[in-house]
Amino acid sequence: MVEGIVTRTRFAPSPTGFLHVGAFRTALFSWLVARHDGGQFFLRLEDTDQERYVPASPRQIIESFQWLGLDLDGGPDHDALRRMKVDEDWPGAMDNGEFRGIPGPFVQSHRLDIYKRHAEMLVASGHAYRANETSEELEAMRKAADAEKRMFVFTADARLRSDIDPASPHVIRFKIDRRGQTVINDLILGDVVFENANLTSDPVILKSDGFATYHLAAMVDDHLQGVSHVIRAQEWLASAPLHVQIIRAFGWQWPHFAHVPAVNGNDGKKLSKRTGAKSVFEFRDEGYLKEALLNFLAMLGWAVGDGDEQNVFTLDELVARFSLDRVGKSPAVFEYAKLDWLNEQHIKRLPDPELAERVLPFLEKQGVIVQGDAQRDTLVKLMPLLKERMKKLTDAAAFVDFFFGDIPTPPADMLIGPKMEQHLSRHALRETAGVLNALPAFDEASIEAALRAQCDTLSLKPAQLFSLLRNAVSGKTVTPPLFGMLAVMGRETVMLRLNRAIAALGG
RNA sequence: GGCCCCUUCGUCUAGUGGUUAGGACGAAGCCCUCUCAAGGCUUAAACACGGGUUCGAGUCCCGUAGGGGUCACCA
Numbered sequence: 001m002v003e004g005i006v007t008r009t010r011f012a013p014s015p016t017g018f019l020h021v022g023a024f025r026t027a028l029f030s031w032l033v034a035r036h037d038g039g040q041f042f043l044r045l046e047d048t049d050q051e052r053y054v055p056a057s058p059r060q061i062i063e064s065f066q067w068l069g070l071d072l073d074g075g076p077d078h079d080a081l082r083r084m085k086v087d088e089d090w091p092g093a094m095d096n097g098e099f100r101g102i103p104g105p106f107v108q109s110h111r112l113d114i115y116k117r118h119a120e121m122l123v124a125s126g127h128a129y130r131a132n133e134t135s136e137e138l139e140a141m142r143k144a145a146d147a148e149k150r151m152f153v154f155t156a157d158a159r160l161r162s163d164i165d166p167a168s169p170h171v172i173r174f175k176i177d178r179r180g181q182t183v184i185n186d187l188i189l190g191d192v193v194f195e196n197a198n199l200t201s202d203p204v205i206l207k208s209d210g211f212a213t214y215h216l217a218a219m220v221d222d223h224l225q226g227v228s229h230v231i232r233a234q235e236w237l238a239s240a241p242l243h244v245q246i247i248r249a250f251g252w253q254w255p256h257f258a259h260v261p262a263v264n265g266n267d268g269k270k271l272s273k274r275t276g277a278k279s280v281f282e283f284r285d286e287g288y289l290k291e292a293l294l295n296f297l298a299m300l301g302w303a304v305g306d307g308d309e310q311n312v313f314t315l316d317e318l319v320a321r322f323s324l325d326r327v328g329k330s331p332a333v334f335e336y337a338k339l340d341w342l343n344e345q346h347i348k349r350l351p352d353p354e355l356a357e358r359v360l361p362f363l364e365k366q367g368v369i370v371q372g373d374a375q376r377d378t379l380v381k382l383m384p385l386l387k388e389r390m391k392k393l394t395d396a397a398a399f400v401d402f403f404f405g406d407i408p409t410p411p412a413d414m415l416i417g418p419k420m421e422q423h424l425s426r427h428a429l430r431e432t433a434g435v436l437n438a439l440p441a442f443d444e445a446s447i448e449a450a451l452r453a454q455c456d457t458l459s460l461k462p463a464q465l466f467s468l469l470r471n472a473v474s475g476k477t478v479t480p481p482l483f484g485m486l487a488v489m490g491r492e493t494v495m496l497r498l499n500r501a502i503a504a505l506g507g
Numbered sequence: 508g509g510c511c512c513c514u515u516c517g518u519c520u521a522g523u524g525g526u527u528a529g530g531a532c533g534a535a536g537c538c539c540u541c542u543c544a545a546g547g548c549u550u551a552a553a554c555a556c557g558g559g560u561u562c563g564a565g566u567c568c569c570g571u572a573g574g575g576g577u578c579a580c581c582a
Contacts, residue, residue, distance in 0.1 A: 466541035
């Protein structure tokens with residue numbers, strides 16, 4: 001256990017491609033643990049595999065954190081990102097950030113000397129040794145073991161050569177202690193017991209190209225950077241005993257471990273492209289709120305419990321209530337219907353001006369709004385009409401497009417009310433237009449009162465008159481509520497469209 | 508195959524020996540209603556299986572089955 005220091009967690013992805021939301025759920029758990037405890041959270045890029053490195057990856061990872069609003073107390077700075085060949089013109093995440101007492105660099109390829117030094121320390125202390133078998137030789141050894149139906153385990157005794165010149169190309173392997181057992185006190189899973197005799201080959205900790213492997217690099221960094229809780233995907237559980245041995249070989253205290261269960265697709269299998277392995281950006285672009293995504297991700301595997309049945313949480317509430325001992329042990333499945341519902345809930349809770357700001361970029365992209373600033377006020381007024389019927393931000397366009405641009409005069413058959421003749425529809429429109437034009441105040445309450453009175457005057461049912469008006473002013477059969485819609489639209493536009501409709505009906 | 512993890516409605520889950528097994532999403536129905544929604548009410552829907560332990564098991568133990576992870580000079 002790391003004692004006497006604050007909770008410090010980290011997210012340490014390998015920049016080898018685009019991270020899907022499942023990875024960010026693990027990151028969110030780590031972030032929540034840190035914030036709940038008033039501790040720190042930082043980002044470390046584990047790029048010790050140069051062959052799989054994808055230069056677009058660091059940027060995607062950092063911008064995802066930015067969009068989600070998960071702040072970092074440390075991470076790759078501008079210079080580090082430049083060295084990683086991330087776009088020159090990109091400002092980078094940490095230029096305005098601070099490194100609050102957490103030692104960097106935060107990119108593993110910039111820490112090679114540290115790993116080398118630590119690997120040599122283990123050789124000197126007898127916990128590791130040099131080896132230089134070629135991959136062909138190793139393959140042959142595996143085949144031979146296979147043929148004898150026994151498991152291939154590489155140990156110091158198995159190596160072909162032991163007199164290795166430190167100046168020649170070679171790897172350093174960790175010498176696994178195969179006696180006794182290792183117990184991992186996992187914060188989520190409880191005690192997990194491993195028989196050390198079952199452990200696999202002595203792992204390479206320093207590759208012949210001078211790069212460390214995960215096992216060495218992550219343990220060294222977590223120690224040097226003061227990580228108190230190692231929160232990671234459950235796929236790491238099998239190598240946890242090895243990690244404990246490495247930490248012990250250095251004489252360090254080990255951190256709390258928490259292995260987070262996987263997230264599966266709706267086929268029960270590992271998340272794939274087809275089953276929803278999307279990036280954070282894809283959700284953003286599809287019109288999801290970060291609040292909803294975060295809420296949804298947090299509840300995949302975590303629940304408040306204790307009889308509390310709250311479903312909708314703000315980030316602050318999650319920070320206040322999250323704890324690892326409430327994280328379930330079993331894998332969860334993405335169910336996007338629930339995300340949609342959460343999105344609705346968070347949309348409804350957003351203040352109108354804020355919601356309008358979120359909707360605006362989508363309307364601009366969809367060509368509904370051209371002059372955003374000029375039309376912002378109208379947009380804010382529309383929010384009360386919209387927020388109850390929007391599932392995603394992309395839904396807004398269909399409800400508001402006719403407020404911001406002219407509409408073609410609807411076809412005549414659309415201008416005839418239910419169970420009404422053409423002349424009757426025309427009459428009703430003409431009379432109602434007259435009433436609306438004479439209305440002293442063109443606000444929602446006045447409009448409603450006047451139109452309901454019109455139903456009586458004309459002996460029409462609300463459904464008849466109102467659908468007629470709706471179609472005439474919007475050109476649509478599905479719109480926000482009529483009275484509020486007319487008020488926001490304004491008398492001038494309403495009269496213009498009603499008169500056109502009357503003309504289209506021949507009169 | 509060895510080792511490890513997991514198993515409550517379709518999905519996310521509550522439950523820590525005694526419950527009519529609760530909630531949410533989704534589904535169906537009803538109500539409300541100017542369309543679409545929202546909202547309200549109601550219904551269907553689960554303890555993987557088999558043995559124990561116990562007066563009593565979703566809860567404890569042991570098996571079985573199923574799912575997943577891992578066994579690289581990848582992370």
